[in-house]
Amino acid sequence: MPLSTQSQSGNDEYILVASLDNARNLSNILKAISFKDHAIFNVTQNGLKVTIEDSKCLQANAFIQADIFQEFTLKEDVVGFQVNLTVLLDCLTIFGGSTVPGVNTALRMCYNGYGYPLTLFLEEGGVVTVCKINTQEPEELIDFDFCSTNVTNKVILQSDSLKEAFSELDMTSEVLQLTMSPSHPYFRLSTFGNSGNAHYDYPKDSDMMELFQCTKTQTNRYKMSLLKPSTKALALSCKVSVRTDGRGFLSLQYLVRNDDGQICFVEYYCCPDEEVESNE
Amino acid sequence: MKFRAKINDVGCLNHFTRVLNTITKLTKTCVLRLTVDNVYFVLSGKVANGGVSMWCELLQVNFFDEYQLEGVSSEANEICLEVAPENLSRALKTAQNAKSVKIKLTKKHCPCLTLAAELPSLSSIGRIVTHDIPVDIIPRRLWHDFKEPTMPDFDVSIYLPPLKTMKSVVDRMKNLSNYLVVEANLNGEMNLKIETDLVSVTTHFRDLGNPPWGDNAVQSQSRDVETMAHARVDIRKLQQFLMGQQVNPNKSMCNSALYIWICIQEGSYFLLHADIVDKRIIHLILLQEDVSLQYFIPAVA
Numbered sequence: 001m002p003l004s005t006q007s008q009s010g011n012d013e014y015i016l017v018a019s020l021d022n023a024r025n026l027s028n029i030l031k032a033i034s035f036k037d038h039a040i041f042n043v044t045q046n047g048l049k050v051t052i053e054d055s056k057c058l059q060a061n062a063f064i065q066a067d068i069f070q071e072f073t074l075k076e077d078v079v080g081f082q083v084n085l086t087v088l089l090d091c092l093t094i095f096g097g098s099t100v101p102g103v104n105t106a107l108r109m110c111y112n113g114y115g116y117p118l119t120l121f122l123e124e125g126g127v128v129t130v131c132k133i134n135t136q137e138p139e140e141l142i143d144f145d146f147c148s149t150n151v152t153n154k155v156i157l158q159s160d161s162l163k164e165a166f167s168e169l170d171m172t173s174e175v176l177q178l179t180m181s182p183s184h185p186y187f188r189l190s191t192f193g194n195s196g197n198a199h200y201d202y203p204k205d206s207d208m209m210e211l212f213q214c215t216k217t218q219t220n221r222y223k224m225s226l227l228k229p230s231t232k233a234l235a236l237s238c239k240v241s242v243r244t245d246g247r248g249f250l251s252l253q254y255l256v257r258n259d260d261g262q263i264c265f266v267e268y269y270c271c272p273d274e275e276v277e278s279n280e
Numbered sequence: 281m282k283f284r285a286k287i288n289d290v291g292c293l294n295h296f297t298r299v300l301n302t303i304t305k306l307t308k309t310c311v312l313r314l315t316v317d318n319v320y321f322v323l324s325g326k327v328a329n330g331g332v333s334m335w336c337e338l339l340q341v342n343f344f345d346e347y348q349l350e351g352v353s354s355e356a357n358e359i360c361l362e363v364a365p366e367n368l369s370r371a372l373k374t375a376q377n378a379k380s381v382k383i384k385l386t387k388k389h390c391p392c393l394t395l396a397a398e399l400p401s402l403s404s405i406g407r408i409v410t411h412d413i414p415v416d417i418i419p420r421r422l423w424h425d426f427k428e429p430t431m432p433d434f435d436v437s438i439y440l441p442p443l444k445t446m447k448s449v450v451d452r453m454k455n456l457s458n459y460l461v462v463e464a465n466l467n468g469e470m471n472l473k474i475e476t477d478l479v480s481v482t483t484h485f486r487d488l489g490n491p492p493w494g495d496n497a498v499q500s501q502s503r504d505v506e507t508m509a510h511a512r513v514d515i516r517k518l519q520q521f522l523m524g525q526q527v528n529p530n531k532s533m534c535n536s537a538l539y540i541w542i543c544i545q546e547g548s549y550f551l552l553h554a555d556i557v558d559k560r561i562i563h564l565i566l567l568q569e570d571v572s573l574q575y576f577i578p579a580v581a
Binding site for chain 2: 084086087090091093094095096117124125126127128129130131132133134
């Protein structure tokens with residue numbers, strides 16, 4: 001049964017219908033934030049925002065704009081629901097995770113509103129899979145209250161430079177310390193593990209540094225266990241912006257290009273682990 | 281008791297080797313039953329081997345150019361041996377390019393199947409590699425355990441879709457549920473379904489084709505083509521079956537055609553893997569909800 005026939009008959013019932021010719025344009029970016037089971041979907045006319053939170057200290061968001069989808073119809077202003085992300089990813093990749101050139105899984109994602117399951121129609125090579133994933137009432141999201149006016153320090157780096165550092169991070173260190181400063185060391189990542197202390201310095205005039213706007217020397221520590229999952233988003237991205245505000249809250253924003261070269265964003269917000277002297 | 285046989289044809293040798301390789305994957309030991317017309321590899325389903333049973337029947341003339349058998353007695357003109365198929369596989373591996381392979385029942389320090397492979401060589405005298413494979417002779421009083429099983433009835437049989445797709449789907453479904461429902465009808469349609477508290481997933485396969493059973497048909501002729509017959513299976517077992525299949529079914533492979541189809545009897549089902557054109561061996565695998573994996577391999581008449 002071709003997906004197009006289904007949409008004609010079923011479209012009137014759904015409050016959300018979003019279609020992709022290539023389901024990987026959704027599954028790949030969701031994998032970048034899939035470190036917990038429960039994901040909260042917030043759908044507006046702008047597109048999809050998927051959020052995962054961890055222990056009230058970390059929040060990851062994936063944004064997939066409406067124009068990424070081949071079809072995006074929303075009959076209400078805002079639609080919100082919670083689903084099990086692991087289950088959703090298993091469904092999105094039902095025909096296998098491998099990428100064979102030219103062979104795509106087409107996706108139609110439909111939602112009927114509160115109390116209804118999230119329905120996925122996936123098709124590859126004439127075989128159709130229908131998934132109905134139970135939804136729950138979305139949990140209240142933390143508002144990190146991170147706004148650009150309170151940003152004290154901001155850098156934009158090419159992801160390649162950070163990828164190396166993150167892959168080498170000493171995981172025996174409980175924290176990742178970030179120092180941002182208008183003067184030396186400018187941008188420094190530090191770990192304090194069993195084998196000793198390690199520092200990764202990025203000078204402000206380095207090739208990898210696309211933007212450097214630091215107003216105040218700040219050193220903050222973040223729990224390694226909270227930031228480690230962000231490595232997935234980093235791996236997918238080509239650029240990353242690192243910002244801290246007056247409270248030491250961290251915002252990481254990743255620019256991700258999908259299979260078709262379109263841009264999506266993933267962002268991580270993290271609370272600092274403890275107060276640190278700013279000129280340590 | 282006497283047994284001696286010889287394979288001269290490299291195609292027959294390869295085929296015999298492939299059969300043994302398959303059996304080696306299924307079980308560590310089995311019964312080799314030799315009769316005047318057939319060679320059987322049998323495993324009777326017992327709790328000790330996890331309820332697995334297997335019946336593989338080879339028409340002797342299709343493999344051996346020479347075949348001589350003198351059984352236990354004239355009324356019981358058969359020989360039953362317990363053997364580890366891996367030993368046979370290993371021996372056959374060294375005989376891959378042999379000009380001929382002789383198999384003989386011998387007595388060394390214990391009863392053995394002696395395999396002698398004549399390997400090609402540049403000189404006029406070929407090299408001969410000999411393997412002595414220890415076997416246990418099975419006394420006649422135990423032969424009733426190794427009788428030919430009967431083919432179960434079924435409601436619907438249908439060819440399986442390309443295994444790659446089916447494997448991917450079953451792999452993902454295994455993450456979501458322990459059990460899967462297979463349903464199929466006589467219209468070439470098959471669905472795989474799982475349902476749990478969290479999610480329900482149904483994959484629809486179309487245009488698969490149903491095997492024509494002809495005179496052997498045991499399914500009801502008056503069955504409505506659209507009606508689905510369904511059976512529930514432990515996903516891991518289905519996955520095990522799929523992992524064991526090396527090639528794409530329903531495609532020609534050299535001289536033999538390879539088919540895989542599934543027969544469903546409401547409530548239970550079995551999967552048939554058939555290599556049927558030249559050598560007439562059918563591998564049939566029976567999977568049921570409450571019984572651990574059973575391999576059931578009868579031949580087609």
